[in-house]
Structure formats: structure tokens, C-alpha cells
Amino acid sequence: MGRLEGKAAVVTGGGRGIGRAICLAYAKEGADVIVNYATKDQPAQEVVELIGKMGRKAVAVKGNVALKADAEKIINTCVDHFGKIDILVNNAGVSKPNMLYKMTEEQWNEVIDIQLKGPFLCIQAASKYMMERKYGKVINVTSSAGLWGTKGQINYSSAKGGILALTKSAARELAGHGVTVNVIQPGYVSTEMTEKIRTDPKLKEIYTGRILLGRFAEPEEIALTFVFLASEESNYITGQLICVDGGLGMT
């Protein structure tokens, strides 16, 4: 029996990278999954097919979490198909790096809208259903940049810093309704977003040197902490930041 047997989950940005690994890990533990994606159809369809082969249900939903109508559509699709929503993972993200003095207003807005307003809108839409059933697990995603800042990504780090307070405020508001809200900091993971720092030998050495365990994470091992926070095993954890970063934050 899986640890998420019969649960209904929404994973935003579920087509690729960490989001994809979360979708597959959830299905493996028995959950049905809404795979949200913003741009590329093919990867999301692939995730849906893989989940189907595991004997679970999955639906791909195209939508931009930064738009209220899309966020509602994503959450409502879950309720329409699976009758409820138990788990919401706000994973969708985008990176538009630029130095502070060169960053355009568009670059700022796009990243803040997707990474900060998106989770807000999705939580707002999902919490209505979760509060009704007095059950829910919301998991947000932050980043080392959100905790300590970084050069050349003030939009990204501001959004990821904001996610910490959003998590805690949502946790306080929803605790009385049986809903826990937590945030994961995944460190450096082997995904498309980290391709440059993984492939450039000089950058790779610098970044790997910051990780106590001396290696980048695979998306699959990060996904297991998302399973843990979505399961009954973490029922007494709320409002917390969980670092799955190989000790990155300490170096």
C-alpha cells in the first residue's frame, strides 16, 4: 500500500525537472496527479503516460499559474476529475537572470508573477476545497537564492524569499482547518535550470565545492522529501522550511 494511496495531487510545473520527478513519485505512492505545465506539451504528456502505465490517473493541464483564471482552472480540474484535492505542490518556476542595473521591469514582473503570485493564486483556489474537507498538504519550493541572495537574479531571489513568508502566513491561517503548509529548499539539482553550472568545468567546481556531500542532487531524491511532506508521516510539521541541499546552506 502506497503512502499516498487514493490521494489527489496538483503539481505545478510538473512536466520537467523536479516537478516531473514529484509527479512520478506521487503516482508511485498511489496518488492521482494533475500535471500542470506552461509551455511544452510533449514532456507533460509523457509524464501523464508514465503515470497511466503505473495504474494511476493523471491529467495534463496547460496554464500559467500567474493568471487567476488559469490557477483556478488547474485546481478545478483536479476536483472535477478526482473529486477533491489533497496535495498542492507549487513548483512552477522560471529564471530570467540579469544584473540589478540591467534588469528590465518585464524580467522582474515575469519571475515575481510566476514564482510568488502563482503560489498565492493556487493556494487561494485550493484552500477553499481543502478547508471544506479539513484536510490538505501544501508544499512550496524556495531556493538557496531566496535564503541568502545571489548575484544576477534579484527577481528570482526576491520571489523565493517571499515564498518563505507566504508559506508561514498560509500555515498560520490554514492550521485550524487541517491544512499544513511547508516549503522545501532543494539546493543544486541536476535539471535544465542548472545546466550551465553543471557543464562548465570551472563553474561546476565552484558550485560542487559549496555542497557538503560534494555532488548535485538528482530530481528523484528531492522528490522523496515531497512525498514525505505530502504523507501522514509529517502531520505535525507545518510552517517549516526543509532544506534538501546536501548541506549547501552551511558552506
Add this chain to the structure above:
Amino acid sequence: MRLKNKKAIVTGAGQGIGKSIALKMAQEGADVVVVEWNPDTGVQTRKEIEALGRRCLFFAVDVADRRQIEKMMAEVIAAFGRVDILVNNAGFDRPGNLLKTKEEDWDAVLDVHLKGTLNCIQAVIPHMMEKSYGKIINLSSVWGKRGAVSEISYSTAKAGIIGLTKSVARELGKYQINVNVVLPGFILTPTVSKMAEKYRNIIIENTPLKRAGQPEEVASVVAFLASDEASFITGAEVEVSGGWNM
């Protein structure tokens, strides 16, 4: 079974959170070493672990006594061949306000929590380093971050465990040994059941989930950190407090 055939040591496993951790480890398939100064409660935990079909060794030792721990570790290695998991949970509370705290109470509390944790880690790490594998989980407390009235020695010891955890994580990361610290909030254990109801209610009121936790809810978190699912987590603080300390 996420800890199948792992060998785990749990200190302070006679009651409360430690006992729950020991039983959870056994349920997940581990053989368990029960470390508990009280022979009666330690034997009871051993019986319950054996009833789950797992092997169990019981040592009635004081973790603050380095020689006892070194001797114990030699016997554990002789019997189990290795140690995969060490949970430093042993501890006790001698409440008392700042002015009235006696030096011997301070020493006793810090010795068990801090020196006891160090003793067990130092005794176990050569065996973990040899295998390039190990999971060390230390138990701190939300009070270690917040402080608490009339808990000067306990909260100081628990804060020390956080610093100790991070230093050990730094030293052992390159050996693929994960070292983390769990901070329980208000958990229903024999220790807190002695607390006046008035104070218990205040803490619950300040806990967003509006309830105390059960020892099993901490044990499931420790089991997760002890499993390979948490292979990329090290040097982390994990609070299991119902949101008490955001």
C-alpha cells in the same frame, strides 16, 4: 520497509519519543540497539522490538560515560557487524529558574545531552566512515531556539545540540554520512505530562495546529531522515512542532 536490515542505535529508548523511534525503526525493518539507563523500561522496549521479529540488543548505560559507550560500541559491532543509524535522543529535564539552578543539575543535563551525544558520535563514526555510509539524527527541541523560562540548562543543552549537529555534518559530509537535527515541539511524553495544565494549555494555544504532538509523529520524521529517501539532506534542522516556532 524502508530500513530493512539496517542496524540502528537509539539512545533514551525506554520511554517517550525515544521508545517510539526505536519501535518505528523496527517496524521499518531495522535491528535496534536500545540504550537506556533504566533497566526496566529498556527491557520492555526490547521485548516489543523482538515481538516485531527484529533483533535487539539492550544496554543499560549512561551516555555521558565515555568508557561505557566505547565498550558498548565494541559489543554492538561484534554482534551486528556495523551501525547504519545513530539516534541521539537520550536526555532529561531538571527544570529550575536561573537563580535556583544548581551547578550539579546544570552539569547533569549538559553532560547527558551534549557530552552524551558527542560520546556516541565519536564511538560510532569510525565504523560509519569505513563503510562511507551513515545516518546520524540528533534530538534538539524548539526550546533550544526559543529559550524557556525555568529551563536554562535544558534549553542551553538543546541549542548546543544544533551547533554540534552542524559541525559534525561539515566534517562528515565527504564520507557520505548525513547528520541532521530534529526539533520537536510540544509532544505528549511522560516528561511533559508532569507539567502543570495551565502551562500546557498556553503552549497548545500558541501552536497553530492547536494540539500537542504524539511521539509517533516525531518517530516518523526521524525514520524518514534515517532512510535513503533523505540521502541529500544533511546539516538540516527539521522542526516537528505543529508550527509552534515559525
